[in-house]
Amino acid sequence: MWPFNKKSNNVIIKINDIVISGNKKKTLLASCLAQGVEVKNNCGVGNCQKCSFALISGEVDTKQSQGRMLACCTFPITDIEIMSF
């Protein structure tokens, strides 16, 4: 039935070929760590850039630092596929 789950905050996150569930109100970093997916991180607030990633598909609300997207400062808007470094 269309639109499917339009009001749901749930999204699917594919990170380095691992598929996890995410939430539009949680950062990518929080969703990954909560489900046991290791993502490099240190500060959790956008300073260290250890959690940088590349967006392969989908839409996100993100803060970029020096041209890099940071998982600790990014919220998924749609289902997404990313590559973590």
Ligand code: FES
């Ligand atoms: S954990 Fe430091 S910038 Fe994301």
